[in-house]
Amino acid sequence: MLRERQVDGLLIASSFMADATIAELRRDHFPFVLVNRGSRGANDLAVLVDxxxxxxxxxxxxxxxxxxxxxxxxxxxxxxxxxxxxxxxxxxxxxxxxxxxxxxxxxxxxxxxxxxxxxxxxxxxxxxxxxxxxxxxxxxxxxxxxxxxxxxxxxxxxxxxxxxx
CATH class of the missing domain: 3.40.50.2300 (Response regulator)
Structure with a gap:
């Protein structure tokens, strides 16, 4: 659905987004960057607060x-x-x-x-x-x-x- 709407990637700034949703993005090879949220994916990009x-x-x-x-x-x-x-x-x-x-x-x-x-x-x-x-x-x-x-x-x-x- 995101690709159909010509979305190139996501900045995800919600700590409450379900891990399953992020896993789905990863599985679909959809580009995303997590903001102030850790990840279980070894190759996920994240910007974190110290x-x-x-x-x-x-x-x-x-x-x-x-x-x-x-x-x-x-x-x-x-x-x-x-x-x-x-x-x-x-x-x-x-x-x-x-x-x-x-x-x-x-x-x-x-x-x-x-x-x-x-x-x-x-x-x-x-x-x-x-x-x-x-x-x-x-x-x-x-x-x-x-x-x-x-x-x-x-x-x-x-x-x-x-x-x-």
């Missing part, structure tokens, strides 16, 4: 501001990006000598404003809330900002916030 370095810089910034109780709003663990960013956040905190309280990890069900809002509410309403929050992407962080403000807290006076795209 999640580890980006998350490490974001966490270092919060630590440099003096934060030790840092909440993590991870993205969906069904995605490579969500998994990599949570793993990187844990490692970055460990490198800084900070023990991550499991109660400070909230996994958002999507990389969305609403999911970030719901996850942040769980963190900021906890008995011992974080003094800073790392959001796995900017939409999650924007949702977290809304939750922070709605609970009467000020960002950054009460809770610092950083997102990473």
């Amino acid at each position: 999640n580890e370095a980006g998350v490490r810089q974001a966490i270092a910034h919060l630590v440099d501001l003096g934060h030790r109780r840092i909440g993590i709003i991870a993205g969906p663990q069904t995605t490579m990006t969500g998994q990599q960013r949570l793993t990187a956040a844990r490692a970055a905190l460990r490198e800084k000598g900070i023990r991550l309280d499991p109660a400070l990890i909230a996994v958002a069900e999507a990389f969305s404003l609403e999911a970030g809002y719901r996850a942040a509410r769980r963190l900021v309403l906890a008995t011992e809330p974080p003094t800073a929050i790392f959001g796995a992407n900017d939409l999650i962080a924007l949702g977290a900002l809304r939750a922070i403000r709605e609970t009467g807290l000020d960002c950054p006076a009460h809770v610092s916030l950083v997102g990473f795209n």
Whole structure:
């Protein structure tokens, strides 16, 4: 169908496209490049974000501001990006000598404003809330900002916030 419409190739920027669809493109020898998504195909072309370095810089910034109780709003663990960013956040905190309280990890069900809002509410309403929050992407962080403000807290006076795209 794509060839019939004179499509020469695809840039695939969806982390939610089914692996079967990508396998079909590969099987049909249809050219594609994956954007911010890993692949099982040895010859697939992909443009990836350095999640580890980006998350490490974001966490270092919060630590440099003096934060030790840092909440993590991870993205969906069904995605490579969500998994990599949570793993990187844990490692970055460990490198800084900070023990991550499991109660400070909230996994958002999507990389969305609403999911970030719901996850942040769980963190900021906890008995011992974080003094800073790392959001796995900017939409999650924007949702977290809304939750922070709605609970009467000020960002950054009460809770610092950083997102990473």
